[in-house]
Amino acid sequence: MHPRLPFDLSLVLVVLLLWGAKGQNDTEPIVLEGKCLVVCDSTPSSEPAGNALGMSVRSGSGRVAFSASRQTNHEPTDMSNRTMIIYFDNILVNVGNHFDQESSIFLAPRRGVYSFNFHVVKAYNRQTIQVSLMVNGWPMISAFAGDQDVTREAATNAGLVIMEKGDKAYLRLERGNLMGGWKYSTFSGFLVFPL
Numbered sequence: 001m002h003p004r005l006p007f008d009l010s011l012v013l014v015v016l017l018l019w020g021a022k023g024q025n026d027t028e029p030i031v032l033e034g035k036c037l038v039v040c041d042s043t044p045s046s047e048p049a050g051n052a053l054g055m056s057v058r059s060g061s062g063r064v065a066f067s068a069s070r071q072t073n074h075e076p077t078d079m080s081n082r083t084m085i086i087y088f089d090n091i092l093v094n095v096g097n098h099f100d101q102e103s104s105i106f107l108a109p110r111r112g113v114y115s116f117n118f119h120v121v122k123a124y125n126r127q128t129i130q131v132s133l134m135v136n137g138w139p140m141i142s143a144f145a146g147d148q149d150v151t152r153e154a155a156t157n158a159g160l161v162i163m164e165k166g167d168k169a170y171l172r173l174e175r176g177n178l179m180g181g182w183k184y185s186t187f188s189g190f191l192v193f194p195l
Helices: 009-022
Strands: 030-032 036-040 055-059 065-069 090-095 105-107 112-122 129-135 138-145 154-163 168-175 186-194
Touching (some): 112 138, 112 168
Antiparallel strands (some): 065 090, 112 186, 129 138
16 A cells, blocks of 8 residues: 555646656746646745745736727827826737726736836927836836927837836826827836746
């Protein structure tokens, strides 16, 4: 009679087979039944000492991504919005539904590292536009476009931000007017990995 093992040996064998097929140092996630990610690492650094395989299990529902654009110009003088939030009226992607189209604010569903990028085009020459990525009311990264002889100049930037669950990210127009027609101005973000 064999002693009872504290884990399902068939699951371990499947993981080992998949792990060996991918290569020893490859840490690509494996989706099992759409509910669980199993990540194998031959050189684990933060796993408990009793886990010789370096296997960790995380929820597979962590997909978070959004991308939005403007279909019309953004004229602050025509707005009653004193916070100068740039509104995006065309949702391209909203995986997880964490970007609210009405407020144009992204709400972080969990603590993690998030990637954001924006590309906004000024509407008129002889003006400067400045845009900031705001997290909880504080500017994280900014961009400007100020060539007085160019009409359709773009201000663009990208960066990684650590956010806590419930943190809010949005774009604020510091000055100028944005070109919106033909969807020139965009705002996108996604969860790189949870912390």
